[in-house]
Amino acid sequence: MTDAGFPIWWYVAPTIINTFLESYDFSGKTVIPFATSGGSGMGKTEAVLHALCPDSVNWKSGKMLNGYDRAQMEAWVRTLA
């Protein structure tokens, strides 16, 4: 399982995240994006990133973690198992 975390920049992920997803083989892997922002949601971020992965990727819907403390993040991660 790969958790891909990033800040939202200009309503999308920073382009280095695109490069990251293009640089490794995520075939058959589970990818779950999470992000922080100044208030924006994910918008089309997930669709853009998902399209960079092979068809066999197990893409799971991501989450905005604005304001989450450690305990809240851990609780979210536990729901993914």
Ligand SMILES: Cc1cc2nc3c(=O)[nH]c(=O)nc-3n(C[C@H](O)[C@H](O)[C@H](O)COP(=O)(O)O)c2cc1C
């Ligand atoms: C270049 C840049 C672009 C940003 N664009 C957005 C945006 O479109 N929407 C938004 O809500 N926040 C935006 N932000 C705020 C960041 O998402 C926010 O600062 C970040 O998630 C918090 O992580 P940090 O503490 O590492 O900066 C932007 C920040 C930067 C530096």
